[in-house]
Structure formats: structure tokens, C-alpha cells
Amino acid sequence: MYLKKIFSIIILAGIFPVLLLSCNGSNSGKSDNSGTGSGSEDISASDVSSTAPPTASPQPTEEVYTPKKYFTLSFDDGITQDSRIIEILKKYDMYCATFNINTGLCGASWDWVAGAVGCPGLTHIRFTEKELKSGIYDGFEVAVHTLTHPSLTDLSDSAVISEVGDDAKNIKKICGTAPVGMAYPGGNYYNDHIIRLILENTDIRYARTVTSTGKFTLPEYFMEWNPTCSFTEGNAKLLLKKLLRKECTEDMLFYVWCHGYELDAYDKWDEFEEFIKAVSEAEDIVKVTNGEFYQLFKDKIPSWKE
Numbered sequence: 001m002y003l004k005k006i007f008s009i010i011i012l013a014g015i016f017p018v019l020l021l022s023c024n025g026s027n028s029g030k031s032d033n034s035g036t037g038s039g040s041e042d043i044s045a046s047d048v049s050s051t052a053p054p055t056a057s058p059q060p061t062e063e064v065y066t067p068k069k070y071f072t073l074s075f076d077d078g079i080t081q082d083s084r085i086i087e088i089l090k091k092y093d094m095y096c097a098t099f100n101i102n103t104g105l106c107g108a109s110w111d112w113v114a115g116a117v118g119c120p121g122l123t124h125i126r127f128t129e130k131e132l133k134s135g136i137y138d139g140f141e142v143a144v145h146t147l148t149h150p151s152l153t154d155l156s157d158s159a160v161i162s163e164v165g166d167d168a169k170n171i172k173k174i175c176g177t178a179p180v181g182m183a184y185p186g187g188n189y190y191n192d193h194i195i196r197l198i199l200e201n202t203d204i205r206y207a208r209t210v211t212s213t214g215k216f217t218l219p220e221y222f223m224e225w226n227p228t229c230s231f232t233e234g235n236a237k238l239l240l241k242k243l244l245r246k247e248c249t250e251d252m253l254f255y256v257w258c259h260g261y262e263l264d265a266y267d268k269w270d271e272f273e274e275f276i277k278a279v280s281e282a283e284d285i286v287k288v289t290n291g292e293f294y295q296l297f298k299d300k301i302p303s304w305k306e
């Protein structure tokens with residue numbers, strides 16, 4: 001009898017923890033692999049990690065590089081039409097634009113532009129410093145377009161450094177962020193000497209040209225960053241269709257630039273909005289500012305020749 005009682009205690013002692021564990025599991029109201037039950041967390045966690053199927057715990061995939069399709073925009077001169085551009089970009093959550101501004105010309109009105117493009121009444125008015133400080137470009141990248149928009153190839157070395165470097169300093173002071181890039185003013189007025197001056201004397205590390213490639217290739221050098229097209233060339237929509245059809249076997253970049261006044265001059269606002277909407281809906285396209293793209297690729301693409 002005594003032995004039978006001892007035997008019963010031994011059996012109960014063996015079963016009781018099992019019952020406890022079982023109650024704990026059922027009290028938690030969660031499945032065995034939840035790993036969140038109190039009291040048995042250590043047991044459950046180790047148990048789950050050793051028994052979970054491989055798909056339940058994905059491993060980091062940094063070893064496998066997946067090429068992507070990138071899209072970026074830039075607009076030159078820092079003029080009042082940029083407000084309407086920003087309104088459209090914000091409507092479609094497209095913060096992938098860079099605005100290249102001339103801080104030595106704040107508030108200037110270039111009346112001659114209307115005549116130059118044959119569009120009477122067209123305005124080309126730069127934002128004032130006060131307007132810039134009000135946060136017009138918040139959420140977007142602001143980059144250098146030089147202080148006063150000269151042809152850099154006409155300037156002395158010190159003037160080139162001042163036009164680029166002082167514009168960058170002003171942008172930092174007015175907009176709060178130090179720029180890393182620029183767009184050459186007035187067209188392709190740059191050369192090897194100017195690029196080296198800029199790299200050696202300022203923090204500017206990328207510069208956009210006005211040479212359209214019509215392609216989605218990445219720049220060879222960031223200081224000679226040729227865009228895919230200007231929006232006013234009229235082929236942006238077709239190029240987008242082409243990009244969407246392409247198989248992504250290597251990184252691709254669709255770079256569109258423009259001046260806000262051109263959208264007025266050539267009545268392209270509806271076309272522009274339609275294009276922005278279409279890009280925003282393309283889920284496999286990564287939208288970045290020029291500066292964000294530079295940061296992503298600065299270790300792969302040099303700013304200039306060694």
C-alpha cells in the first residue's frame with residue numbers, strides 16, 4: 001500500500017509539470033509556435049527556432065544584389081512656376097525632385113526669357129530669399145545652379161569657385177541643408193578644369209548637364225551627369241512606357257529635367273501632371289532625388305576621372 005502511494009506520487013510528479021506546461025499553453029490562447037506565452041518563453045523560443053520551417057525566418061539577403069529602375073527629376077533657376085510643380089508632385093507623393101537655384105539672383109525677374117522663347121507675357125521670376133526661407137522647397141532637394149547663372153567657362157578660377165561655393169553656402173544658410181550637387185547654368189559650359197576646380201574647392205560632387213541621352217544608363221561620372229531627356233522634348237511619356245517594358249537585369253535610371261517656365265510657355269502642365277501620375281503608379285520604379293541617387297551610387301560611380 002505504502003509502495004503504491006509512493007509510486008502514485010512519482011507518477012504525479014512526472015505528469016504535473018506536463019500539465020502545467022499544457023495549461024500554460026492553453027491559457028495563453030496562442031499556438032505552440034507563438035513564443036509569446038509567459039513563463040515558458042525561453043523554452044518556446046528555443047523550441048520554435050529549432051523547429052520552424054526555413055521560410056518562417058528569412059535570412060538577410062545583402063549578398064544578393066537586385067538591380068532596380070530609378071527615377072529622378074530636376075528643375076532649374078528657382079522660379080515661381082516651381083510652386084505649381086511642387087503642388088503636382090505633392091499630390092502624387094513624388095518627392096523625387098531636385099531644384100537648382102541661384103541665390104545671388106533672389107527675386108530677379110528675367111523679362112527677356114519671354115522674348116527668347118517667343119511667348120509674350122511669360123514670366124521668369126526667381127523666389128525672394130524670404131520666400132525661399134518660408135519653406136517652398138521643404139521635402140525636396142535644393143542644389144546649386146551658381147550664384148548668378150554665368151557661363152562658367154567665361155570666368156576666372158576664383159570666380160568659378162565663388163559662383164559654386166558661395167551658392168552652396170547660401171543654400172545651407174537659407175534652406176538648412178548643405179547641397180552636394182548642382183546643374184551647370186546656361187547649358188554645357190564646363191570642362192575638365194572647371195570640374196577639378198569645383199571638386200577641389202567645394203563640397204559639390206555631382207553636376208547635371210543638358211545633354212539628353214534618351215537612355216536609362218547610369219552616369220559614367222557624377223560631374224558629367226547627362227539626363228535621359230528634358231520634359232519639353234516631348235518624349236518623356238514614351239520613354240516611361242519603354243522603361244516599364246524593360247526587363248530589369250541591371251540598374252537603370254530615368255532622369256527628366258526641365259524649367260518651370262517651359263511648362264507655361266509650351267502649355268505642358270496637363271501633360272506634366274499626367275506623366276507624374278503615371279510614374280507615381282509604377283510600383284517597380286524607385287523614386288529618388290538627384291542627391292539620394294548620388295548617395296546610393298557614390299561608391300560605384302566616381303565624381304570625375306582620376
Ligand SMILES: [Zn+2]
Pocket residue numbers: 076077145149185186
Ligand atoms: Zn538655368
